[in-house]
Amino acid sequence: MRRALCLVDRKDWDAEDFDNLDDFRQEARRGKFVCLACGGKAIFRSAGNARKATFSARHLNGCCLNPQAWTVFRYLQ
């Protein structure tokens, strides 16, 4: 996902903005991200070859940002 809430500064970060921070400021926030919707723990993945920076989270049950929940929701329709 593209955005996550940082518990250090209570700010919601865009993954690409965070990727542009220097190492020192990234390090201070590493492991301190949660999903904006459910508060599930999120981790930052920096940009790589042909891949944009992103956050990935362990969403709690029923989180609206959980792609798996969407699959189930579609199935039930």
Ligand SMILES: [Zn+2]
């Ligand atoms: Zn979530």
